[in-house]
Amino acid sequence: MTKNRLEAFSDGVIAIAITLLVIELRPPELHDGELLARQLWRQWPSYAAYLVSFLTIGVVWLNHHRVFTQVRRVDGPLLLLNLNLLLWTALVPFPTAVVADYLGGGGEPARTAVALYGVVFLLLGLSFGALFAWVTRDDRLLGQLPPAAVVRAARLRFMSGSAVYLVAIGLAFVSPPLALALHGATALYYTFDQASVAPTVSEG
């Protein structure tokens, strides 16, 4: 039961966070004789930020699903680690809005906006890593743990995203758009399964 309700609640929060991204996309205001088409075009940073954040939250959902398919038992720390993961996931619309507002103008605001974006994603990545480390700590939660080398390799793949986010934070001070693109590429990498170590639990 606990696992089902934890998954349902997590799915709810993730689904709402991913859908709330759209409220940062606002109709542009038009002044004397401006073309709507042109003003819509000028909002490209909003669209780019929407796309990258949507992909990333989507990938959080995919991997949440992959991790919990293997989990057989939920304990107290896992509940809190999961709540911590949701806290950072639900926060994503905020840095997304900051990037949407300030990426286009360049300068310090663009660099700071994308660096903030990277910091939130780094903390999201570390939170997910902590959850994964707890789940694979021993066989109490998974039922059956694979050889230590397999677990280590999976943890490494799972954590490598955080290292990339660290790079993206640095890159934000050189080229904010490139740093945003790196976030997008990281999300695409995680659409492939990096989390499976144990047999999945059939609940059919």
Next chain:
Amino acid sequence: MTKNRLEAFSDGVIAIAITLLVIELRPPELHDGELLARQLWRQWPSYAAYLVSFLTIGVVWLNHHRVFTQVRRVDGPLLLLNLNLLLWTALVPFPTAVVADYLGGGGEPARTAVALYGVVFLLLGLSFGALFAWVTRDDRLLGQLPPAAVVRAARLRFMSGSAVYLVAIGLAFVSPPLALALHGATALYYTFDQASVAPTVSEG
């Protein structure tokens, strides 16, 4: 399991997107002695856009349901095709807000707004078509595939919406209100089942 959680997550995103449409409906501002009744009346493009978008997202849900009732197995590409479908569905409140703001004033903004609306719906339709094509590619996902002619006909019915959206984009440059009405009519067409090709899976 995978299928249940994919359906639950999709239902969540679709339910949130359809309900978020309402936050584009704002109380009108009143200046010196204006009647609220008159200003509410003037917001008719908001109500029209709300209605058409609500119908369309509602129909996406109905058809998502119809397609996945037939699916027996979920694979990796289907997860990504579904995420892509949700991306465009969750985006709908944005063009809806643009139409609400600019349809009433006419001119270039009205034409551009409804054309943008059509483009998002076209991409939504194509995404759904790609998902449907993948599901009906062979019998691995459906368990049992009907004769090729039945599949072809169902795909054609399922895809025809995208052709109509293409027409609606063109029509937006002639008569934006008519183009919006065409979107509404398309949604009504899809309330009827165009997606069933295989026996449904009982999960009771």
Next chain:
Amino acid sequence: MTKNRLEAFSDGVIAIAITLLVIELRPPELHDGELLARQLWRQWPSYAAYLVSFLTIGVVWLNHHRVFTQVRRVDGPLLLLNLNLLLWTALVPFPTAVVADYLGGGGEPARTAVALYGVVFLLLGLSFGALFAWVTRDDRLLGQLPPAAVVRAARLRFMSGSAVYLVAIGLAFVSPPLALALHGATALYYTFDQASVAPTVSEG
């Protein structure tokens, strides 16, 4: 399956609509030396509208639940009647915001705002009545229909809310606050079960 997913989707839309009501409650703006406490107090129409709308949507959920506990089979028209009910339920935050903005100032705006509120609730009530009438039309959806007199009485109780909403619309032109209070009283009436006619379906 269909029934489960219809209930889950409806629960989602209703839960989102009821929770979105809060975004109409905004922190007041303060000008030179105004007290926050006083400005918060002045927003009482927002709180009243939030409370009545929350109660009403909560009651829609309770009754949706009571009706569908009795339903054994879902058909096409029921899907559409349910979508229609959700359309008006999801719309509630809009007239709520209009009442919150214009009830306090009195005059034509207050009367129009509460009348609009009543119109949306009337259409919501009629939509629910239509759904209930369809469900109790014969025994195909309920499995087993009680005597005609029982059904008639239940329909009458279920529909009487719409008559009250009609009264509330008229009352809005005399005393907008009283009309809002009548809406609240109607919601309280419907917390008691007015919908049960058939044995409930155990799904445990």
Next chain:
Amino acid sequence: MTKNRLEAFSDGVIAIAITLLVIELRPPELHDGELLARQLWRQWPSYAAYLVSFLTIGVVWLNHHRVFTQVRRVDGPLLLLNLNLLLWTALVPFPTAVVADYLGGGGEPARTAVALYGVVFLLLGLSFGALFAWVTRDDRLLGQLPPAAVVRAARLRFMSGSAVYLVAIGLAFVSPPLALALHGATALYYTFDQASVAPTVSEG
């Protein structure tokens, strides 16, 4: 069935309320040559309020879960007590926004904002206490009630939060930031289980 749908609806409302907190976090506006980094930093009351409210709603979810794991039967009053609990939970984003806007400036607005925050949390705590008292009133809902002393102790632990909120309201008039910190500490206390009195119901 009733219990499952009540849990699903409650999870939905709680998940939406917790995720809606983010829309109070807005990108700061920049004037002539201000640094984005500095303006983001200045918004610390928003981040503090987000964190405390997220923790508190998260803890409401954990405890809702702990209480309903023990419940075997849902009756009418429990439905209403649960709706009342959801009303206050869904309201949390409002005082959170007020704190975010007025904590940083100090003075009467800061004190009033945090006192309002405390009042809403107090009413939330009392609502949860009333629900818990009803559930543990006799053995009809839990199936099997533990000795009276165990129930009394659990009620006391469960209710003690409301006493702390009362203290926090008073503290708001002395030091608003300290009062907010006390709210955060209370949430952390409730991450530990204070609600278990009866054997849980397996639903697997």
